[in-house]
Amino acid sequence: MCISDxxxxxxxxxxxxxxxxxxxxxxxxxxxxxxGIAPAYGDRVMKKGILVGWLKQPEVLVERIKFxxxxxxxxxxxxxxxxxxxxxxxxxANWLLEVSAPWRDAICNVTLPLKELQAKDQTxxxxxxxxxxxxxxxxxxxxxxxxxxxxxYAGIGSGLPALRPERVIAVAKAxxxxxxxxxxxxxxxxxxxxxxxxxEFGATTGRPRDMGYFDAVATKNGVELQAATxxxxxxxxxxxxLKDLKICVGYEGEHSENPIWPQTAALAPIYEKMESxxxxxxxxxxxxxxxxxxxxxxxxxxxxxxxxxxxVSVGPGREQMIMR
Numbered sequence: 248m249c250i251s252d253x254x255x256x257x258x259x260x261x262x263x264x265x266x267x268x269x270x271x272x273x274x275x276x277x278x279x280x281x282x283g284i285a286p287a288y289g290d291r292v293m294k295k296g297i298l299v300g301w302l303k304q305p306e307v308l309v310e311r312i313k314f315x316x317x318x319x320x321x322x323x324x325x326x327x328x329x330x331x332x333x334x335x336x337x338x339x340a341n342w343l344l345e346v347s348a349p350w351r352d353a354i355c356n357v358t359l360p361l362k363e364l365q366a367k368d369q370t371x372x373x374x375x376x377x378x379x380x381x382x383x384x385x386x387x388x389x390x391x392x393x394x395x396x397x398x399x400y401a402g403i404g405s406g407l408p409a410l411r412p413e414r415v416i417a418v419a420k421a422x423x424x425x426x427x428x429x430x431x432x433x434x435x436x437x438x439x440x441x442x443x444x445x446x447e448f449g450a451t452t453g454r455p456r457d458m459g460y461f462d463a464v465a466t467k468n469g470v471e472l473q474a475a476t477x478x479x480x481x482x483x484x485x486x487x488x489l490k491d492l493k494i495c496v497g498y499e500g501e502h503s504e505n506p507i508w509p510q511t512a513a514l515a516p517i518y519e520k521m522e523s524x525x526x527x528x529x530x531x532x533x534x535x536x537x538x539x540x541x542x543x544x545x546x547x548x549x550x551x552x553x554x555x556x557x558x559v560s561v562g563p564g565r566e567q568m569i570m571r
Contacts, residue, residue: 250350251357251406252300256343257287260319260332267327277390278426280451288393290315302347303354305340312336358406365407373401373412378419379469380429387508390429398473417475417554419466421483421544423459426452430511433459433495445485460518462495463551468505470552479558479568480545483537484529492523494547521547529562534571537561 261283268286269276279285290296295315301308313336323330334342344351364371379385381392395404402410422441425431426449435441438458442448447456470478486492497503497517502510524538531537537545537559549556559569 261286481560
């Protein structure tokens with residue numbers, strides 16, 4: 248295992264700040280997971296972040312934490328009347344050194360081992376966090392995450408800035424879902440039963456996700472932003488028995504071409520009705536074994552996306568991924 252010395256630590260104080268800010272915003276809150284991610288990235292941009300590499304330099308760690316707290320704490324006390332924090336820089340540094348002891352030896356310049364693997368022509372697999380719609384720059388700002396999650400950032404974020412991926416797999420659900428704040432143009436009128444069936448709850452918070460029909464416009468935008476070479480279409484089995492099956496193929500309203508928020512909130516979906524199916528498909532292992540209606544659904548998405556759907560998931564098991 249290797250952990251980048253250039254990564255930013257997300258600390259309990261960041262989580263507290265995140266929570267207080269969401270509370271301050273009230274009904275205008277961003278729907279944050281309150282884990283401290285946005286404040287941690289914000290500190291990095293302000294050049295006040297605490298780097299993972301400093302865990303191997305205790306004196307520097309204490310110095311930088313004190314520098315950060317001298318700047319951070321007065322702001323928090325001024326903005327949030329209920330804010331309380333008593334930990335000193337030394338106490339925080341000691342706690343960090345204690346909790347990081349089991350993995351501190353793994354901290355390094357990750358570019359070096361990655362370059363070694365490249366030189367040996369080894370396969371490198373990079374996994375993105377969230378989809379293009381949550382990217383800090385290209386997503387529905389301000390309802391985004393706090394970092395870049397599109398494929399072109401894989402090399403930069405991993406330590407290989409000159410990386411040229413040979414294969415980019417866009418992972419897309421066979422329907423739309425969203426947790427947090429933002430616009431879900433294809434939202435279903437009745438969501439509860441389908442949400443329960445699909446198990447669509449936030450991975451971190453357990454919050455129920457908003458459920459919608461497959462949005463070909465947003466997904467194609469994501470596929471193009473990612474420079475995807477193929478698609479893995481997941482949870483197709485969840486659509487079994489859904490009588491009102493349709494795909495959003497366009498938007499109605501002003502600014503329907505490449506809208507930014509709040510323009511997105513005023514748009515309405517243009518749907519294409521699809522034939523549904525009732526057969527249990529969880530046991531299918533070949534594409535041809537799927538009901539004709541399910542095959543047509545996948546092929547229509549492939550046509551709209553302009554790249555092949557090479558993987559079709561009919562259940563959570565690894566053996567339930569159909570390879571085309």
